[in-house]
Amino acid sequence: MSDDPVDKSGAGHSHGHDHDHAGGHHEESWIRKYVFSTDHKMIGLQYGITALCFLLFGFCLMLLMRWQLAYPGSVVPLIGGWLGEANAPGGIILPAFYNQLGAMHGTIMVFLAIVPLAVGAFGNYVLPLQIGAPDMAFPKLNMMSYWVYFVGGIVMLVSFFLPGGAANSGWTSYAPLSVIATTGQTAWLFGMVFLITSSLLGSMNMIVTIIQLRAPGMTFMRLPFFVWSQFVTSFLLLLAFPPLEAASVMQLMDRLAGSSFFMPSGLFVSGQALEYAGGGSPLLWQHLFWFLAHPEVYVLILPAMGIVAEIIANNTRKPLWGYKPMVYSTIFLGFMSFIVWAHHMFMTGMGTVISAFFQTTTMIISIPSVVILTALLISLWGGSIRFNTPMLFSLAFLPMFGIGGLTGLPLGLAPADIHLHDTYYVIGHFHYVVAPGTIFAIFAGIYYWFPKFTGRKMSEGLGKLHFWLSFIFINGVFAPMFIQGLAGVSRRLYDGGLSYSHAQPVLHWNVFMSMAAFGLFLAQLPFVFNFFWSMKKGEKVGSNPWGATTIDWACTTSPPLGHGNFEHIPTVYRGPYEYSPPGADDDFLPQHVPGS
Amino acid sequence: MQIPYNEEPRPDTGLYNAKLGIWLFLASEVMLFGALFSSYILLRTGNPDWHQEELDVVLATINTLFLITSSVTVVFAWMALRLNDFAKFKLYLWLTMALAGAFLVVKYFEYSAEFEHHLYPSSNNFMATYFTMTGLHGIHILGGMVVFGYLLGPGAKMWKSEPERFTNRIEVAGLYWHFVDLVWIFLFPSLYLL
Amino acid sequence: MQSFLARWMPIDASSHGAPLDRMNAMVHWLMLVLFVGWGLYFLYVLYRFRASANPKASHEGAKSHFSSYIEAGVAIVEVILLVGFAIPAWASWVSPETSDPEPFVVRVVAQQFQWNVHYPGPDGVFGPTDVSLLSNTNFVGLDRADPAAADDVVMINQMPLPVDRDITVMLSSKDVIHGFFLPQMRVKQDAVPGLAIPVRFRAVTATPADGLFPGCFQTKTCWEIACAQLCGLTHYRMQGYYTIQSQDSFDAWMDEQQALLQPAQPAQPAQATDEAQADSSAAAAGGTEADEHADASQ
Amino acid sequence: MAGHSPEEISAERRVYVTVFASLGVLTLVTVAVASLDLSTGAAIFVALAIASVKGSLVACYFMHLIGERKLIYAVLALTFFFFLVLIFLPLAAQADRMGG
């Protein structure tokens, strides 16, 4: 195989001017290289590491909750004493603390872990390589996005130490509860303003990069599917996030300046009438929140689909089946995701017409997902399937996303949602899409691109162990949630439903699910070990260890990979997945290699 | 390393990077202010006891004229650069800064007068909307001034090294500035006149 | 077909529940068919096209178009579910056909962390309420001075209802958003402060004898009003109790309440009777403790 | 992109000055109309119509949207559609509620 990029230096680009680009060709200082780096690869890694830490942190918050759900009101073992007297006197979690954990688990997982991983890390690192760009279009802005994200994360973390603790009104922060909540909510809102700003800068950068910096010959229909998924995702981030930014500002006004945007007249809390002007609308908050948050859930899944598509094409050694329908479906999905949001609000008293509208759009939006999933499934047909670790995670993604997606259908039909809304059924639905869905895709991506990050492969043995244990345990955590949900167990219950009689027949599942969650935690140890061990000791590999066709594998592999990525910008001659071309010796024909 | 299309437009899109970037940014700004306008309409139509305060139309009209004028000066600054007239450019951009400053000063007096009449965001939802929208708009003005300040100060060096790119920067900053003007054009009647 | 989900779901004692459950079951059948079908295909493909068995991949892959038919099939079934079931079912949830000329109306006012139930009494007219009258003894702000209020009954966390009547619950909230959830009635509705939302349903089965309080809290056989929406600290125990009774026993209960109201004292006795009527443990789960927590919620 | 020759630029300048004058006039017109005591509906319509004209002038000439690239139009069309969704769907939801 050829590691030499095609020599067509800077075709189509002109570099007329000398300029005093700081540190351009000189040895960069440590700070410029590792901290305030403008290299998209370093920024991608910064995003990745930070977000993995948040993922672990979010998981740990959840483990505390799962302990409480399994054994309500009993002392948290091992770490109970460290949780602080205000939160867990004597190691027993208080309701107030449980609510903080829940709100922060949701917020951290969504905004600080998964989105930064899927978009910040993979998007940043892989995307410019896949389109043959020397960097992102605006490297300094890229650096800024990361640091703004970082500050947002710190604000969220620090909020645990405020009087009254972190935000405790759910990740949805429904008003008026959130408006009258403790100071943690203010920190949450400020944190969100930072996180949203970061996403905006990042997505704008990403779109410009994709449109402007594609290598010669890289037409839109030759883009790897991963790039398409990031492209659509970026538009969702760009246009759906600002309304929540506005809403956060308005909620801040309500909390700090005493306005009443989300406060209706005549509230009477804890035996006292509140002093305020009134006339606001609690449902306005919900509209603005879900206007963001529904597109947001596709932000969580689209990059995952992109990663999975790359890996499936590579490991079936054949082109993706239905690349074009997949691309069109993704665009359509992105577009539709702006007009389904109120399916989260069926129970707020919706009339017939509006609910019919949102039910219809919700059913319509399920079709492109079906098309994408079907295309991926059919892509397997006729392949020569290699079951390496990235492929295992990618394959598992399909039925797991299937379960999550399919359980979205009854929720999308308002009459069926009457019974299921705000029960564990919803929790089960979306965790199937984000945990064994997106997290698995992210694991797959880490195993797959690790050689690009480090020049070494991760251990396959440990990887497979990680996969099988995770697969079993994660289903153990989430499958019983559907049963509990059907039984009518509400979500966000401090005691997991203990005091409700209709919950009694399904209560025993709580222990089972929590045990599976602890098992899931243990199952991550091989991964963490593998991750660090392989950086130093993993098998050394060449630039293109998987025999891949996309041009991220055409540049020499990191660490030598310098700022600028390619010695010469490659020229692209064909579509992204020319695997097993008829009549060729090699079973893959990279995009940048000339010839038939 | 050099990022392509910082100066010259990419042939197939006809755009240089920052131009596309700023329009995307403005698109997100449309959604930001859109959400506020949406809230304003929803709260106002949904509340039978809505109370619209009388605001100072004269000051707001003056401010509107300031902003419109500053939009002209900023395009003139850009034109001056294209004619290679750096001195004129500086003059026009300083003028823009001055007009923006004047806008904020007037706004300051407006706010003080409102506080004196005991009108705060907590008074009613009209005042809350008013302060939030004009406040956010004011922050955008301030942001614009910071950008112009940079382009007149340390950023001006680029005129020597990469004049094309510098001219582009001015165009892009101008686009942002016109947008801020445009938002005001809608804020003015919705808050002061209706 | 319904038994498929009914195994896990609470029993359904309402008139509108059966079609909802049926629809829910139908969707789940669709899901199951898709999942099992694709699942079998998936496993087969993984086995048949493993690299060791199929060392050379086919460039074209699948040639048939059967997937388009499946996609079209899914779309058609979804359209049928939507147009044939979901939209009409929602329309009748929003405004059900009533057979009662006069539905039985009751107000439910949610608050952190209890359900206040306000009956109009035998005269069928709600006494006026006002925010300024709200207090820790007058939970719905009822103006007892008004004649229409004289026979009004206010209960905390207790909601007896007559069977086979069209019932309208006018739902509202005093503080934050709560979720009014009657699992056996297939009723769920957010209680949004500032709005009064009518929730209409009809119970077709009375609560079984062992489900009637007092004492149901220990035996776990009662029917509960659950709070579905996160509303603060004690959201998890914002529990009420409702019973569906024959019209006779409901009337008898209402008479008892009227007798207790006789001294014609405002508010106070009505509350006291609630406490007395509710079994100790049930009351403990509702009113009294909630007040303690309410202070902490700010 | 606009040309660089001095003639073209001075033509451009004339356009800008004209637009500026129109904006100024329209501002005064809005204020004048507002003092006319129209019915609420008419007042809102007139004020927003004038604002839209002014906005279009700024967008078309100062921001040279007239003669901008297709790509930018596409982005703005998409944004405008979502903007309308954001304004009108919540209103529609508020209008169509259970129990009227």
Ligand code: HEA
């Ligand atoms: C990544 C995230 C993600 C994704 C992709 C989805 C996808 C979907 N979601 Fe989900 N959803 C969430 C995240 C997500 N959701 C979250 C976080 C919440 C809760 C928020 C909260 O309240 O806190 C939620 C809540 C939620 C609700 C509100 C429920 C309620 O509160 O009452 C609804 C209602 O319509 C809904 C519907 C849907 C639908 C119809 C889809 C569709 O797009 C799904 C389409 C997919 C398919 C139809 C699958 C196709 C499958 C096959 C073809 C078979 C394959 C089989 C094998 C491989 C074996 N979702």
Ligand code: HEA
């Ligand atoms: C992207 C989103 C996301 C993700 C990934 C998860 C992941 C998980 N969630 Fe989460 N969850 C939410 C979003 C998410 N959740 C939201 C939005 C809510 C609603 C909150 C609310 O009510 O407001 C919620 C609520 C929620 C509840 C309901 C609580 C309640 O209602 O009271 C439960 C209960 O079990 C739960 C469990 C879990 C579990 C067991 C996981 C597990 O899958 C976690 C698995 C994690 C891993 C496998 C990570 C492993 C990490 C590493 C290995 C890091 C390695 C590090 C280095 C190498 C440096 N979640």
Ligand code: CUA
């Ligand atoms: Cu009330 Cu939850």
Ligand SMILES: [Cu+2]
């Ligand atoms: Cu959704």
